[in-house]
Amino acid sequence: MIAAMAGIDLSGNFLSQEIPKGLTTLVGLRYLNLSGNHLSGYIPEDIGNLxxxxxxxxxxxxxxxxIPQGFADLRSISALNLSTNMLSGRIPMGDQLRxxxxQxxxxxxxxxxxxxxxxxxxSPTPTQTETSLDEDKETLWLYCFVAAGFIFGFWLYWGIFLFRGETWRYLFYQYVDNMQGKVTKKVYSCISRFQVKGPE
Structure with a gap:
């Protein structure tokens, strides 16, 4: 006799906790109204039985x-209201739901x-995000070392022509070493900031 019940209206009460799973066994149910209560938890996965x-x-x-994928099995549904809850994710698709x-x-x-x-x-998966982060780090390292190599090579090349005396050459090479040390510190500082903050 219960299975032949046509409709249930328990709206506007103080019902709480989860929707009773026993409701989904009432396969003959045509109308169900549980609105305006304090129901929490999840919509039953097997709601498609109705x-x-x-x-x-x-x-x-x-x-x-x-919203459970079982909603796609509600082939007779013509009136639906799921508004004002905390539901999330993709809305299931079914011929009748379309x-x-x-809205x-x-x-x-x-x-x-x-x-x-x-x-x-x-949205990117955690694996995709981690891969992207690793690639960004590698790119940053490459740019920093290319810049450091360019600066070092530039000064070294021109220093050979400009400073031919032993004393001047010694001073120049000492200057280049100091410059290389500063660039290296800048590179490590740049990498440290990137690892702490992450890519924007």
Missing amino acids: VLLESLDLSRNQLRGE TLVD SIYSNNPGLCGFPLEDCKN
């Missing part, structure tokens, strides 16, 4: 996490994306 469900209102609760184009269905869930809301942005 294949005859035509109207579902879970708005104005504290539900979190992603007919629900009203207010998902409003006040800042973490949601996908049809009919804005497209989801592909």
Whole structure:
């Protein structure tokens, strides 16, 4: 007899905790309204069992996490409201869900994306981020050493022509060594700052 129940309306009460998983066993359910309560936790993964469900209102609760992929199995759904929760992630796609184009269905869930809301942005995975960071470090090392080598080579090349006497040549080479030491310190300082702050 319970399985033949057509609708449940428990809206505007003080219901709390998670949505009872037993609700998804009521396969004959056509209307379910749990809006305006204090429900938390996740939407049951097997909500797609309610294949005859035509109207579902879970708005104005504290539900979190992603909308289960089982929503794509709700082939009879024509009225849906998941607004004003803490849902996130990509909205599941299904033939019937594509007919629900009203964005207010998902409003006040800042973490949601996908049809009919804005497209989801592909964020880099941790591995991709780490790889990019390593590549940036290698590039920075290369630039620093190229600059240091250019400066050192420039002064060394011109010093041979400008300073031909032994004393002048000795002083020049000493100057170049000092300059190389300063450049090296600059390179290490540059690398240290980069490793602490990371790439912008």
